Amino acid sequence: MRRFLLILTLISLSSIAQAATDNGCWFLRMNDPRAPKIVLPAQTKSVVIENYFHIFYSAGDLASADLVARQQETFSRSKHLLQTEMGWRLPVSRKQANEPELDIYFIAAPKRFTGTVTNDKDLAIILNKDSLASNEFAALWMHQLAHAAELQYKAAGDYWFYEATAGWMEGLISPASSRTIAARQLIQDHPEFSLTNSQPVAALGASRFVEMLSRPYRDLVRQIWDQWSFDSTDTLIEVVSKTLELNHLPDFDSYLQNYFLGAHSQSELRNNSLNVALLPFSAAVLRGTSDQANGGAHVSFTPDTTLPYAAGLLFYTRGEGSGSAVLKKGLSQQWSVLVPYNGLEHFDVVVVNTSPQILRGKIQRDYDSAIPGVLEYFRVNPGDSGVQIEWKTSREDGVAFWNLYRLDHGTRQLLNDFPIPASINSEQGVHYLYLDSSDGAFYSLEAITADGLASPFASAEAPK
Structure with a gap:
């Protein structure tokens, strides 16, 4: 039955991932010669923003012209973020008077299409004109600008990293899009999916891994792309590993383990x-x-x-x-x-x-039954000044230290300044004695295993 349920899960995920090729970002499809192409309008008008963004829309589409003007700040912020703050190469369709320009087309398209990047002739970003009015426009736009920038480094490669990087960049200019958030959640629910899975949902969900790589140095992601653009022998994972090492950061295995700890x-x-x-x-x-x-x-x-x-x-x-x-x-x-x-x-x-x-x-x-140990007794006896706390074990299976606590009037206080050493894996057990100069109402004993796990072990009332 367990095996059958796993098969159903994988089929369900595959269906969702396949459906994503027909929704949202078409970057994978538009770079597949077998995929259908998006048709650009025959007659267009255009506007230039920041002397860089050459934005086209259908002639007579006054609504798009107005919305483009309203989103001018988003375009300006994205260029500053990519070029100045992050140091990435600007994507270029052409150069006019030695100045780079990037073509952007806003077109009428089905709702399932949000945008893509094409490199058939000149590099161009194509977006659904309806996205201009979306409250997620900044994220949707940054996603495609990231794809265009990626192509300045490497024209083809591990698709998952293209999509994961674009999903990560969404969150640098605004909250991530609902599509990216949903993909991350899905992958967190299914750690059996490989990090390097290039199905669209899995690839977008891996943006959480790229986000982890960007801490504490956001420039690390650019360095990976830069190194990958020149390296023709190493795999992408090997490039990531070497870049982490060059920056004196934890190794790839550490990042991967921490990534799945959140699953x-x-x-x-x-x-x-x-x-x-x-x-x-x-x-x-x-x-x-x-x-x-x-x-x-x-x-x-x-x-x-x-x-x-x-x-x-x-x-x-x-x-x-x-x-x-x-x-x-x-x-x-x-x-x-x-x-x-x-x-x-x-x-x-x-x-x-x-x-x-x-x-x-x-x-x-x-x-x-003997984990973490076998207790013969734990008792609190009156002493000359305060109380004597005494306990004896007959076996200690993995106990490395003990902690003693005093509970009085709802307050729990650790008595020992340093952990009390235990005899790990002792077959005979050990006798312990601790003096507390302050009379408490209640005492408890905690075992700390060799792996650092804490477990309540015993408790006793103080003598009246």
């Missing part, structure tokens, strides 16, 4: 084991819960081959809005982590394929 879980990890097959530069995100109040699980991923991958676990404590993350990259062998169930709301397992090949393997979850 939504695909399904519940109900069974003890699950076989997965991950497309290149995609991920599996599975949610786990517990029907046990105590104990925990050994969660692992075992690859069938030695392809590189990254893995992580997001641990959410009950009643908390945020979670803890356990992340590892550069893996090729088995990866595992201990998940304590006490206080657990849920956890997400994230396995990211960082290679250009399909990664197959098994995600395993094995319950262990």
Whole structure:
């Protein structure tokens, strides 16, 4: 049944992605010789803005002329943003008196067409004239201007990066278009889609990855395009990796892992084991819960081959809005982590394929009642000045540190200035003693695993 549902999901996504070739940006279709062409008006009038934008519209179309005038500030801002703030090469249709000009056509077209860039003769941007009156015009315009600028660097290549870059640029001049926001949401819901998938929806959804690349240096995206324009041997992913290295930034695997950490879980990890097959530069995100109040699980991923991958676990404590993350990259062998169930709301397992090949393997979850440890007692005794907090374990399976808390009048205060060291994986257990000079009403003990996950472990009332 699980396999059948996955097939339905992929069919649904493929249908949506295919439909997108007939809607919105036609950049992919207009650069396909088999695709239908958009017809330009036979008779036109034109206006020049910023001595650069040569804007054409149908003769007699007074409404478009008025709307173009109203959008003059948008055109001016886009040129300043692209050329001055970002340092990109300006797209050029021709040069007049050694000054660049860019042709833009506003045409009557079906609603499903928003715009495209064509390079059949002179470079030109073509937009639906109805977009001029849209409250998303700035984003729609910037998307096409970005495509025109991209062609100054590379005439053809990995389509997903063309569309992802254009989607990212939308947000630099205005809020992203509703189409781009929807594509990002769809891809977040389906991490099984490869980052490099060139179906239109997937490519546009990948604009979130380009946005991540642009932090903290927006110029990094331009550098990637510049390097890609000269490099004829490396793949685009290799160009991205080298550009990150030149800028002393985290490597590509780190960005890819963080990208998929924002994805939504695909399904519940109900069974003890699950076989997965991950497309290149995609991920599996599975949610786990517990029907046990105590104990925990050994969660692992075992690859069938030695392809590189990254893995992580997001641990959410009950009643908390945020979670803890356990992340590892550069893996090729088995990866595992201990998940304590006490206080657990849920956890997400994230396995990211960082290679250009399909990664197959098994995600395993094995319950262990002794995780993170076995407690013999936890008690609070009166002392000479304050109280003595005493606890003893008979086994510690993955506990690295302890934290002690005092609760009094609704206030929770950490007692230890530094984490209290534990004996990781001790089979005999350890006896602990801590002195608190202030009498509290209630005390609690928290276990910190070797992976940095916090789990409530025990509690006791102070003696009256």
